[in-house]
Amino acid sequence: MKNTQATIRDIAIKLNISISTVSRALRGAPDVNPETKKAVLEMAEKLHYEPNRVAQSLRIKRTNTLGIIVPEIALHFFSSAISGMQEEASHHGYSIMICQSLESYETEKQNVHMLAANRVDGMFISMSSETKDYAHIQQLLNKNIPVVLFDRVTDSLQVAKVVVDDHDGAFKAVEHLIKTGCRRIAYIGGPLTFYISNQRKRGYLDALKQYNIAPDEELIVHCQELHHEPVERVKRLLQLPPDKRPDALFCLNDPIALPVLQMLKEQSIRVPEDISVVGFTNEPVSGFIEPSLTTVSQPSHEMGKKAIELFIQQNQDLDNFIPATEVMKTTLVVRNSTRKI
Incomplete structure (x- = not known):
C-alpha cells in the first residue's frame, strides 16, 4: 500500500509556495510573513502532517529520546520507576525506549548497543544481577x-545515581525481627558483586552488632541466580539441626521472599510462629498473600522521576556537572509474616 503521509512538498503544492518557505514556517523562522506562517500551519493540520523526526534528529543531533534498561519490567518496582521516568521525561519533551535485560549481562550489553545505535540522548540503567564488568557502560561515557x-x-563508574538507603532499610528490617524475639536471623542475598546485596548485608550485620548478636556465616547466603536458587538455599538452612536452624529470614527482595513463603507453606512450616520472613521492595502482591509479607518499601516512582531530573541537570551544564548520588529513604511496612512486638 502506498504511503499517503503528508509531506512538506504536499503543503507547498497546496499553497503554491516554495518548499523552503514551508520548512521555515514550520520551524517558526522570524523571516516568514505571519499570514503565510498561519496558512502553512493550518494546511499542515488539515493534511495531518507529522514532521520527519529522523531527519530532524540528524539535523539538530538530538532525538529527544531516552533509553531505559531494567532487569524485569514485570516487577512492580521497575514498572513503577519507569512510570515515574516517563512522566518526568514527557514533561521535558522526551519520549522513552524501554528494554529489559532479564538478569542477563549479555542481553544488557545488547540493549546498550541497540539504544546507542538509535542515538538516544541519554541512558538509564538498573544493572542485571550478572553484571560484573562495566566496559559497555564506560563506552557510552566515552x-x-x-x-x-x-x-x-556500582561505585566503579563516575555517573549520576539514584538509590535508596539500602543499609538503613535493611537495618530497620533486622532490628524489627530482633525486637520480636528472633535471634538466628538468616540473610538471603544476591551475588557478592551485587551492590544492593552488599549494602543490605551491611545493614543486616550492623543491626546484629547493635544488639550484640554474633553473626553466623552459615546463615549468610549469597545466591548467584535469583529465581530458583534462593528457595533451594533456604531448604538447606531448614535441614540444619534445630539449634542451628534460622528463626527468621531477611530476604534481598520480595521476589525472593514470596516464593520462599510459598515453599514454607507447602512444607507446613508456620509463618511467623515457626519462622519469620521479611522482604524488600513492597511488591503489591506482598500485602495480599497469606500471611501478608513484612517488607521495606522503596519510593520507586519518585526514584524514576529523580533519575530524569538528574539527567536534565547534567544536560543543562555538561562541562560543570558533577555526578551525584541521590539517596532516598525507605519505610518498614510491618505485616503478618513477622511476630508482634
Whole structure:
C-alpha cells in the first residue's frame, strides 16, 4: 500500500509556495510573513502532517529520546520507576525506549548497543544481577552519552545515581525481627558483586552488632541466580539441626521472599510462629498473600522521576556537572509474616 503521509512538498503544492518557505514556517523562522506562517500551519493540520523526526534528529543531533534498561519490567518496582521516568521525561519533551535485560549481562550489553545505535540522548540503567564488568557502560561515557544508574548501581563508574538507603532499610528490617524475639536471623542475598546485596548485608550485620548478636556465616547466603536458587538455599538452612536452624529470614527482595513463603507453606512450616520472613521492595502482591509479607518499601516512582531530573541537570551544564548520588529513604511496612512486638 502506498504511503499517503503528508509531506512538506504536499503543503507547498497546496499553497503554491516554495518548499523552503514551508520548512521555515514550520520551524517558526522570524523571516516568514505571519499570514503565510498561519496558512502553512493550518494546511499542515488539515493534511495531518507529522514532521520527519529522523531527519530532524540528524539535523539538530538530538532525538529527544531516552533509553531505559531494567532487569524485569514485570516487577512492580521497575514498572513503577519507569512510570515515574516517563512522566518526568514527557514533561521535558522526551519520549522513552524501554528494554529489559532479564538478569542477563549479555542481553544488557545488547540493549546498550541497540539504544546507542538509535542515538538516544541519554541512558538509564538498573544493572542485571550478572553484571560484573562495566566496559559497555564506560563506552557510552566515552561517547559523551549521559548515563544515570538507578537502584542497581556500582561505585566503579563516575555517573549520576539514584538509590535508596539500602543499609538503613535493611537495618530497620533486622532490628524489627530482633525486637520480636528472633535471634538466628538468616540473610538471603544476591551475588557478592551485587551492590544492593552488599549494602543490605551491611545493614543486616550492623543491626546484629547493635544488639550484640554474633553473626553466623552459615546463615549468610549469597545466591548467584535469583529465581530458583534462593528457595533451594533456604531448604538447606531448614535441614540444619534445630539449634542451628534460622528463626527468621531477611530476604534481598520480595521476589525472593514470596516464593520462599510459598515453599514454607507447602512444607507446613508456620509463618511467623515457626519462622519469620521479611522482604524488600513492597511488591503489591506482598500485602495480599497469606500471611501478608513484612517488607521495606522503596519510593520507586519518585526514584524514576529523580533519575530524569538528574539527567536534565547534567544536560543543562555538561562541562560543570558533577555526578551525584541521590539517596532516598525507605519505610518498614510491618505485616503478618513477622511476630508482634
